[in-house]
Amino acid sequence: MENYIKADNIANSAGIKHESINRAIARHKDQLQTFGPLGRTKGGKHGRTIYYWLNRAQAALLVTMLKNSGAGVRLKTELLTELLATA
Template sequence: MQELVFIKSEDLNSEPFTTDEVIAEFSGNSRDSVTRLIRTHQDRLEIFGRVGFEIRAMPSGQKAKFYHLNQQQATLLITFLDNTAKVVEFKTELVKQFYEMEAELMTRRLERAKGKAIRVSLTDAIKEVGFSGHFYKHFTDLVYKKALGFNTKQLRDARGAKPKATPLDFLTTKEQAAVNQIESLVTGLIQLGYSYDDIKLILNVGVVVYQTTLKTPEKVEQGV
């Protein structure tokens, strides 16, 4: 079965959605009939939030509205479809994919929460040993470069995030785990009294980052 559920961006706070186009194609109904159902039941659907949409250019040059439905809206809408064998199979897969997407986002949120606690430990360590305020950014950049191979600006650009967005909100589970791992290591080295230059040297010789693309670092190994 093809992808039925999407998110607008890689922001872990994004809400998964499906479209009227997907519902029509995989349930064996026309888009006209599905969009008619959405308009007919829009008040009920919007009990679960505003029904989103995007405007897309069609091959004919005309523009058309494509609806975005969150999990609750899509679940309600598909109850209005006749239960043919194809519709039943589609309903099952749609629910499954919504669940899987939510589970992945929850895993990312939990790893992000862990990262917040680790970040507090790092900033506390920087303050306790008497580093100047400039070192908060220096150590942040160092952690990102060693964990992921790129800095915060490059991450925002790659994920389409706004300039002031929190870059950690756009990390995959693997990326967040890599940042957490390196940040914990840096915190420990600061607490042991190492200077910034010493820590940078240790990371350069002791941490190997394997990554095939900017988007997904494949493996991070550490050793000191």
């Protein structure tokens, strides 16, 4: 069974807002779906918040698309370290 990562966890680690990570996912949806369908909660109606669940490949791709702020660079370093350790 594949592990999924909540997009909000990426946002928190990168020091960005929930809305910002959702906009990035929407902007890069086609590229992210190259690695499988995007998991998400139902929402959007009546102001309910939408939460995305990404597989490891989608999460890695999304992280590379984030700006290179201090938190973004730290997150990319942590992700790369984890990916290389499991390879």
